[in-house]
Amino acid sequence: MLLRSLSTLHYRNLEDGQLRFPPGLTSIVGQNGQGKTNLQEAVYLVLTGLSEVSRLEQLVRHGESEAFVRAELDQGGVRSVLEVGLGRGRRITKVDGVRVRAGELPRGSAVWIRPEDSALVLGSPGTRRAFLDALLSRLSARYAQVLNLYERNLAQRNAALRSGETWAMDVWNLKLAELGSEILNLRRRMQVRLEELARAAHARLGGGEDLRLSLSETTSPERFLGDLEARRAEELARGQTLVGPHRDDLRIELRGHPAGDFASRGEARTIALALRQAEFDLLSERYGEPPLLLIDDFTAELDPSRRAYLLELAQATPQAIVTGTEEAPGAALLLEAQAGRLGVRT
């Protein structure tokens, strides 16, 4: 898949208009706050449906009520158009003019590597769960569907716990244990390959051989139902469900110690990069072609070996968009961002 063009209207500070992208590497240079990240965010959103903002309105330019992003793709010689319309608390997604749910977008199409990725190692369990859930949802439509049902059931069960209305609790328990167990099993299956790929990338990055990833689980498929029943009194007192995949973590250990507590900033950065490389590899394996690679601010990467790794990865990928305060070498297209305007620099 190749991204041929991106058009935006009222998207953050980006000037309205269309940008065309060649195969290979596009380098976007510019000082801070010029719109480099906003452009990558728009590309990632329209290709994958994923966004990290808490409210979609944040993506709409100040003073406007709606924003639009449109991407033209070339999929093995076939042209396809993806569109996202954003308004207050709502989003409309279209593929070739037909409305679809955000989950029906081609989810293997892009990977975004950002300076903020260190939070995968140093941040809360919720950050790592979100990483696992987003990746698995992109690898398996079944996972996305089961996760959605699980989250709805969990919200209803928690509401029942808070209100003390326990008459339907046995029904909630059965449903939650059934859906939750499927999530646990799918996570376990992916974790094996995720660890292999992340360990290999970590070694290539010079981080050593001793990175371990494992699931830290609050229950298991076999114990799920029994654990829910056994902890009912405590759950009623706290008004929330205390076991299940929504409480689990991806345990990351470096040289036998939890990386979140002991890794240096540089080591955390290397592990985060290894996780993104594993994500890139898993999506390539699943969909039979490498995703579009987005790298935000490679110049923030001060370590020479990590910087070289990022640039080599970008150069070896069929299509990559790399931002920074300086030019990425080997670019097929060089753009300069200035106050939201992206112009070709020659």
Ligand SMILES: Nc1ncnc2c1ncn2[C@@H]1O[C@H](COP(=O)(O)OP(=O)(O)OP(=O)(O)O)[C@@H](O)[C@H]1O
């Ligand atoms: N909804 C919005 N409407 C208008 N402008 C916005 C909106 N959201 C963010 N901005 C502006 O976009 C700019 C940030 O752009 P962006 O994050 O893309 O910068 P950048 O070029 O990647 O810089 P850096 O190198 O600092 O990350 C800021 O000036 C911010 O005020």
